[in-house]
Amino acid sequence: MFQHRPSLKSVDQLLQEFMSKDFNIMNAAKLSFTGIGDKDVYNISAPFEDAGEFVIAGRVESRDSEHSEVYFFVEKEGQWLPREDAPVLRLQDPFHTRIGQELIVGGVQTFPHPQKANKLMWRTVIYKGADLANLNLFFVGPDGMKDLRLVELHDGGIGVFTRPQWRGKKGGRGKIGFFQVSSWEELTMTAIVEAPLLDQLFYDSEWGGANEAHRLRGGKIGVLGHIARYDKRGRSYYPMVFTLDPQTGERTDVELIAVRAHFVPGPSKRPDLEDVVFSGGLLRHEDGTATLYAGTGDAEAQRITIDDPFIKYET
Template identity: 50%
Template sequence: MQSARELLEVSRKTKKVGDSKKITFLGVDGFDVYNITAPFQLEGCKMIAGRVEKRDSEASFIAFFEEIDLTTYKRIQGATELELQDPFMTFIDGELILGGVETFPSPEDATKLSWRTNFYSVKALNEMTLFFSGPNGMKDLRLKQLHNGEIMVLTRPQGEKGGRGKIGQLRIRSLDELTIARIEAAPLLNGNFSNEDWGGANEIYELETGEIAVLGHIAFFDEENNRHYYPLVFWLEDDTICRPKIIAERSDFIESPAKRADLVDVVFSGGLVFQNENAILYAGISDASAQYLELDNPFKKVGI
């Protein structure tokens, strides 16, 4: 894959974006809400899950918010709230699967944090069951049930296998086959991130054409150790990342505060809502707020 800087050059010449709007979350005074999901339906209610956190802390929890209007959501009282970061969701066999990142003291050094991706089956907003925890040290683990019933699993190892973070893939026939051993053994995709960059998947889509497309992110550190995160889309052809492109950047969104100075240029992909030729990207902004951005449907050339 081209580097993030190279992809950004192309994006600035070709992308078409519209208006952005900040999303207000009611019922969480004194806390920021960021790194949200796209809106989804459950129990007859349109809602968003988001990471809730104080500006000066990394201790976070996932809360659920009911839509009041397109830019306003209200915390749902009585819903289970999980001590996780960066929520995401999918449906498998008709059941909502909620995921998020758990942090905990590192087994090797208790003064440092490690993390893993946890998955919950959601019967109702107050009835959630943890059914799987991924490998220690792995974020951006994603699931998608395809039309043929198979479940695609995208992984994100780091270290000796994945460097700063690359995407791997495996297929399983049911959630019973989801194991740490299989995730760790999943081969990396061809056309992956350069060694200077890192990234991961955020949502997986099966297009009307049968093609698989992915919304993810690509990131790098600059010379001052500032982070730069960009929403990325690509097509997945067998075991190869194809046609990657950055679809937005921080300057496409309205100004808002950042959690820290090194996080100003961060857009963390949450999800896409498709509207014929257009789409709405929901994203976390600078680790301090959430916005949505209208843009061209990034997959419209092949249909969705």
């Protein structure tokens, strides 16, 4: 299926390319949350409209814990507070999209590892419904797979991005696969596990995933994601983008769109997470800019304004 072979580039190569380009990064700001005690909010989604108001989904947890919940927040006088009567989901790293008339919301569910004592396993779970008030659990993904993402295609089908992460097997530390279905009935565990990987995307020593998929003018899909590695600082995560033509399988090279230094300095959950920027969502604007919403350091939620990374791919 995937005939085009774009350039395989390491994080170091991507950083060198990114820092050599002219780019505009503005308006870095932390988002302020209230109504959740002393817990952190991070790995937020971009705002989306629900029942006439804009909502942000955010991962909420204590600094010393991995047990999190997803809250839905609305902004009041510069503060984001939990929306009354909105569901609270026992998930990490929320995402959303719309397919047809339905709102799709998902995240990472953790549970005790079936073979390792005191360790956690994870999987992606997906809810859908007319709005937040009417969400129902719809799909539970394979054990060990985060970052399962859906997007409505121009022909009415559904594009599915996968992220196998099976050490010594398909996916290694974490790679991205893609396939299409024409109906919800075709979204099966087998189809996800067997989805082909996008070629020439990450080195085996590095990893990444899709965080959000945008349907672009002209038929392509714009993918907002992350690429990551271990280095002397611990884990480094970088926001990145690429585009995919779902009809031909051709995709563009991975490009970085920001680094941790472009955000406001702040705390991290642990010292080895200081250089983590987890892409949450991208809100595109008509003036050629976009707002990137992200988690920083696994401890805070921030946003910055950048040049729209997808506009050059739209025809």
